[in-house]
Amino acid sequence: MICTIIANGKIDDFNKIKNSVLSSDLIIAADGGCKYCLNNNITPHLLIGDFDSLSQKEIDIVAQKGTIIENHPKKKDETDLELAINYAVRKQANEIFIYGGLGYRWDMTIANILLLANENYKNIKISLLDNNTKISVIQSETIYSIKGDPGDIISLIPLRGDTKDITTKGLEYSLNNEPLFFGATRGVSNKMTTNLATISITSGLLLCVHSFNMNKNMEV
Template sequence: MKEPVEFLSYLKTSTLIIAADGGVHNCKTLGLQPQVIIGDLDSMSSTEVTDYQQAGVKVIQYPTHKDETDLELALRYVMEQEFSDVIIIGGLGARWDMTIDNILLIAHPMFSGLKIHMLDGTQELLMFRAAERSPINGRPGDTISLIPLTGDVSGITTEGLEYPLKDETLYFGTSRGVSNVLLQEQAQVFFRQGLLLCIINRDVV
């Protein structure tokens, strides 16, 4: 697993690092020590669990037969601790079912109070909600895609993108919002109705 240096620097100074079960292996790869491990722990050996507990890590174990994924449990825990900014690493994996569910999970209304960044290599996923002025931060030349998630998204106005929208609609299931280009370090998106998935593909030099 490889993440951009600027995000790793931020993560290493984060207030709280939570490993959702097998996320402990991602933490180890990235040189991060979690403060909390949560999930059914089916991706960890009993020895690993004991080692983390002895190191002072809080381990919250759930039954294997449960209704929530480990990521959902982690996000619920974040809300209980009253955090608002969240970075998710490893949420886009080899399994399509888990990947799609993780993306839809951050769109759920129960997590609307969280500012979530989902990172995978040079890609960043953000969830934009209606009636909010949403910033897109990056470098000029980064590829930006705006994808409607819950039906048509209307009243969209953008600033700082090569192909601007002015009080327009992106229709669900169409590709008009894919592969726009960032013209400056920060763009802005505003819309009146719907839910937009923003995907930033960073132009890493």
Template sequence: MSSNIIICTGGSLGAWALQHMEDSDFYIGADSGALFLVDNGIPPHVAIGDFDSVTAEERERIAANCGEIIPCDPVDKNYTDTELAFRLALSRKPSRIKLLGALGTRFDHALANVHLLALAEAEGVEACILDKHNAISLATSSLVVHQGGYSQVSLLPLTEAVTGITLSGFQYPLQNATLTIGQSLGISNVLAEPTGTVLLTSGKLLVIQSRD
């Protein structure tokens, strides 16, 4: 099974995504995300989706340059192309999943994709969502945050409440704090050291690193 999987899906992709490709040993392209991989000389091991975002010629090019293509009916399916790709990745029991192109103009899709991090957490798989300006991870007990070129770190609860939040290495520390949905207390913190640690007692906490 693969240890590191990269999924490219059909949101906002660009040259920035290529810098995240080096440490993967398995590539999955979802819909037009497969075309992005092919166009950049990275043949996906699997291409999956209804491929309604590509032309017939582009779909043929994807099929000719990937190890396996899994087509899905655009109407008779229960999951988005991104979730299908994510569930496929989880089935391979990886140690880590990077999801690229999961954020874009469709906020409903972007929010649903963020929720996929909870699927990975339930399977004990480290996962993150990356775009040009953000890196999003989910913490349920502890998480080490590296600067990585991001200027800000925000904490947002994915569950109704997250308790026992303790921060070290941050400019604005917290000690045994509670965050509930609707609060902005965790927005726009800054690392004071090269790495910071987030600890929590209960709940699911989104850790969002960002830069303008």
């Protein structure tokens, strides 16, 4: 099952992602992300959070349209986005796309990116997206495929320490069973040479940042 989560961060042009959102099996609005849904005539299946970014009128509008409302206390241990991801996991989503998880606040942006590396989500494909970027985590002992265009920028950033035995295909600067070291920048600003690139690793965890043409609609 594919789930899309709309968070309360920056979305420059919702029209570019609207079709992708509507094609999802499950649409979740995380607190203030509901405003994007209301402004674009999308009814989420679930509204979740502590609702400190919404008015009661906005909550009532989606509730009247059949949206499930899950209210959490303001004093809690998780962000609204983490609550939304956990709900999607409980509903057995195997792929999650998150829009509005980047921008505005650096602390929230960094925390949202690191959420992708949560051990509880290791068997689920989760991506953070904006209008020209897709951020994902590549797990060990996997082959990760990237669809794009020649010239798209791919950055590979180790998480939780060094990443070993990385092999890439379809990138300008290739790796052949080579490591990338935590805290170093060797994997930043590579480029796709074809419409399909692959990355495989045997040990470690990689953050993959795919930056693409800003003028095309986001397709996931």
